Amino acid sequence: GELLTQSLEDSATQIVICSPAAAKSQWVNEEILTYKRLGRSARIFCLIVDGEPWASDKSGQEEQECFPHALRYEIGDDGELSDIRAEPIAADARLEGDGKVNARLKLISGMLGVGFDALKQREQHRRHQRMLVFTTAAFVGMAITSGLAVTAYLARIEAEEQRNRAQIEAETARQTTQFMVGLFEVSDPSEALGNTITAREILDKGAVRIEGELADQPEIQATLMDTMGTVYKSLGLYPEAVRLVDQSLQKRRELFGDQHPEVAQSLTHLGEVLTLDASYEEAEAHLREALVVRQDLFGESSAEVAETATDLADVLHRQGRYDDARLLILNALAYRRAVSSAPNTKVAESLEDLGLNDYEQGQYEQAVPVLREALKMRRELHGETHPDLAESINNLAWALLDQGELEEAEALYREALTMKRLLLGDQHPELANGINNIGYVLELRGDLAAAETAYRESLAMNRELLGDDHPESAAVMSNLAFVLYAKGETEEAVATLRDVFSIRRRAFGEEHPxxxxxxxxxxxxxxxxxxxxxxxxxxxxxxxxxxxxxxxxxxxxxxxxxxxxxxxxxxxxxxxxxxxxxxxxxxxxxxxxxxxxxxxxxxxxxxxxxxxxxxxxxxxxxxxxxxxxxxxxxxxxxxxxxxxxxxxxxxxxxxxxxxxxxxxxx
Missing domain, CATH: 1.25.40.10 (Tetratricopeptide repeat domain)
Structure with missing residues (x-):
């Protein structure tokens, strides 16, 4: 009625708990339809807790459908559902999906206007850099369809596993969500630096508030520091991310001691961002500690151990220690396949890691089919536009290009770049990487002037975001040097490549690929x-x-x-x-x-x-x-x-x- 409509009008975000029960509910369907009629389809976020998305399309599995009918179709100009399929934005709390922790982070990131990236970014020649969606946004409230607060639901799941911590978990989740929503409450226009407040301004404001306002609530403070650090990482702001995640780690050590799941989580997150910042020795040390803690807490075969093993494999791969990395990747892949035979994001991640690691070792014939399998899985899981799909496309394109398959590689690179621009906006390390890849294609086609322009654009973006001495900047400088050499500008080419050699020697040492x-x-x-x-x-x-x-x-x-x-x-x-x-x-x-x-x-x-x-x-x-x-x-x-x-x-x-x-x- 009018009360429901007014409540939805006052809410800038609608979160739908998706399950077979919700899919059958007339009231849930009506709330979604009402919200879509307000023109806010893009602000509907889904949390899958049971059932299967799009199961209604599969004969004999209709009862497992978790998406309500109004979610599955676009609304027409007449205010009624059309026959055009929609693409719901969903976080998957199931074990075979994102898991509870990543699902919660994805929803919070969605409220921020930042699509949380659960996978790892990789340097230019490994093409494992994942992407986040950033928008300029400000909102005041949110609506949660089907009568359950997402954080309360997740806390209930945790309570079933650890009842002695249920109340603490629920309160932490409630205050975390309340704090994140509060970051967007800009009732006084003078609080924003411009007409609208940007994602970066929101994060900076939140970081200051976390440190100042939550000193008497260290557990909540540590959780928010970890979450905000993850989002800073996604923006490519690695020093800020390191500072916050490290503070979260120290507070969690003080609260819980060394042998605790949240300490292991902070160790893992810190290892991830240090890897992206090219601080490989520190990253490896933190990830090895996290791996030991998680093995002690959860056993050798667990989702948590597989996650940290994957991160550790990444940093070893970057150091050229391919055999050690491969063993960790295979162990993670075996566990993830054993958990679910259905296509899922974790198996796709491990397949990509395996394919790229094998490729670096010269195992071309076995690497390319694995990368194709990973991409096929990503397309089945994500549809047409998704950050993880774009990265998987990029991975295969790189391998094919090096094999001389220029036509297919170029088509894939351009598909990935279009997706990245849509998802990332105009400034992001992964966008710089995509522009660099197109530059390489142009170079191979003989269009040296266009290739040089692309490389210089990519290099300027990397230098601004990452710094002059970052390995990503060096990778683009190397490509630029080759184009200059091909144009006959040998003096500048040699000087540029000397700079690349100096950067890489300092960053990696002599014994690095x-x-x-x-x-x-x-x-x-x-x-x-x-x-x-x-x-x-x-x-x-x-x-x-x-x-x-x-x-x-x-x-x-x-x-x-x-x-x-x-x-x-x-x-x-x-x-x-x-x-x-x-x-x-x-x-x-x-x-x-x-x-x-x-x-x-x-x-x-x-x-x-x-x-x-x-x-x-x-x-x-x-x-x-x-x-x-x-x-x-x-x-x-x-x-x-x-x-x-x-x-x-x-x-x-x-x-x-x-x-x-x-x-x-x-």
Missing amino acids: ATASTATSLGFWLVGRGEYEEAESLLIESLAARRKLLGNEHPLTAGTLTVLSNLTAETGRFDEALAYATEAQQILSQNLPDDHWRIAAAKHVQGLALAGSGKYAAAEPLLLASLVGLEQAPIPHLAADSRQRVAEFYTAWGRPEEAAKYQPRE
Whole structure:
């Protein structure tokens, strides 16, 4: 009636508790329909506690439907439900979904206008950076459909497991929600810095209030510090996030001691944000402590242990410790599959981690199908637009691009970038990453000017959000350096890559895949400039690191061997050059298609080494065969330089007519 309508009009958010009982309730359906008629469909949030979404579409499972009818369809211009399917925004409190803790955080984040990201962000070459939705928002109240407060419901679930803490949990949840809603109560326009208050202003205001107003309620204070720190992390504001989550950890240690679930939660969250801030040693220490605590409290096989093991695998992966990371990933995946055979977000997360980790180890054939499986699962779970779906798309695109599947990779990258702009707005580290990826596609297509523009936009955003010396900034700088080199701006390119090498060496040390990669690239350029002594030092360092980190059979190890073989050929050490090039060719032939340009590059140097030793007849077929593959190389001028070398080869052999065929045309 009028009272219900007025109550809904006064509420800027409606939260629907979704279960089979709610789906059958006429009153729940009417409240949702009334709220949609107010034009507020986008402010309806769902909490799934039982049943299955969209089960009504599946024969024999109709009774398990948890979404009320009014949730499932868009409202038409006539104020009635249409036949157009809606996409409800939902947090899933079930074990196979988000779990109770993440579901609560997602709802609070929804009230903030920030879609909570339960998964982990990854650096540029691992593509595991998850996204949050940020909007400029201010609201005064909220409506909770079906007569239950979300926090009270979650507290009741906790009470069933730990009845002795039920009242504390309920009060903490009540005051947490009350505090978060209170952040948006701006009755006096002068309280806001502008016409509307931004998400960042709300968070800063809340952080000050938490520290000042809740000193006599340390448990609630610690909970809010942890929650707000998580949201700061989502904004890419890592120093602020570290400060709040660390304060939460210290308060929880004082309240509960070291062996407590909330202490383990803070340790895990602190490890996550330190990972994103590239403080890997600190992150690993906190995550290992959290893992031990959770194993003691919950046992080896539990959702909590799987979560922390996944985070620990991430930080080990970033340090290039792929074997250790893989073991943790497999354990988490096995547990998550055992819990539920149905597609779910946790299994998708573990599949992505496994696929990317295998890819870094050169296991291409098994990595790409795993990433495809993860993406298929994400599409089934999330529909058309979702932060986790965008990241899964990004993951597969990266792997395909490196395999030469440019068309499919570009389509996926552009789909992901469109989604990111919609979800993230104009300033976010993950948006910067998406722009960087498009720059790489443009570079491969030969549009160097457009690629440079994209890289510079991405770099400016990363520097503003993360700082000049962050590994993400270095990753984009590296791509920019390669475009500059391709444009012939070699001085700026070399200087930029030197800066990248310095940043990565400081951040990761010498024995890290990113540092080794930069050393190889810089060494390659220095060989072309005739700066052999510095180049050889870099290449030997890179080769040692790659043999240790990746093994002797990895394609990237072969890449360094190829460059080193080129250097030794240039300096007249033909036996060394032949040995390096032959080892590289054998490794690459085991991992890549026969016509891949990297194999051609190794064969080319084999031919040069044989020619340098006077073995022209043996060198000729290798040199000629290599030219076809090198035409496909993404490295600027490599094909042209190789043809020039063949011309020089024939000249040295005394066959000027053959040499003329390979001379550059005027």
